[in-house]
Amino acid sequence: MLPKKQVKRPKTPQEALASLQRLCARAERSSGDALRLMATWEVESSKRREVLDRLIQDRFIDDKRYAEAFIREKTSLSAWGEYKIRTALRRKGISEEIISHALQDINPQANAERLRERLERKAKNIRFDNTFQLKTKLLRYGLSLGFSMEQVLGSVEQVVQNINTGKQCDDEFYF
Numbered sequence: 001m002l003p004k005k006q007v008k009r010p011k012t013p014q015e016a017l018a019s020l021q022r023l024c025a026r027a028e029r030s031s032g033d034a035l036r037l038m039a040t041w042e043v044e045s046s047k048r049r050e051v052l053d054r055l056i057q058d059r060f061i062d063d064k065r066y067a068e069a070f071i072r073e074k075t076s077l078s079a080w081g082e083y084k085i086r087t088a089l090r091r092k093g094i095s096e097e098i099i100s101h102a103l104q105d106i107n108p109q110a111n112a113e114r115l116r117e118r119l120e121r122k123a124k125n126i127r128f129d130n131t132f133q134l135k136t137k138l139l140r141y142g143l144s145l146g147f148s149m150e151q152v153l154g155s156v157e158q159v160v161q162n163i164n165t166g167k168q169c170d171d172e173f174y175f
Helices: 013-026 031-040 045-057 063-076 082-091 096-103 108-124 131-144 149-162
Strands: none
Touching (some): 013 031, 108 131
């Protein structure tokens, strides 16, 4: 969490509207972002909703558009999974309905390929004594990216099969 910035002087609703319009013109913002900014600017709580409604009406803020852009970015550049994306969007104040609708656009095959690539890259930098250790570390890493257990298990098995480790482990420890 970032430290709170000191506000030199509170902004009026008109000043907040103008500032948010400038910010939204440069980059996508969610309604939750706008409300948090207005709170730091000490805009009257009764006026925040009016300013937000005006921004939405003028299409400066569109949570659906924001969620779609966020998901595109996080899947293609950061290789995040559905769970991590869903959590991040909830924190931004996006409704569950919008999140679910936007997540339907994710290509499952491309997402699985990104996960496998990330796991292969990670496997090159992991120190391990046996295959069980390698699988455990890759599993934790894949889950931390926000993918489901089933997706990660399948990808870990693929990656481990592709790696010629030369090390053995007991069959009972295999996933």
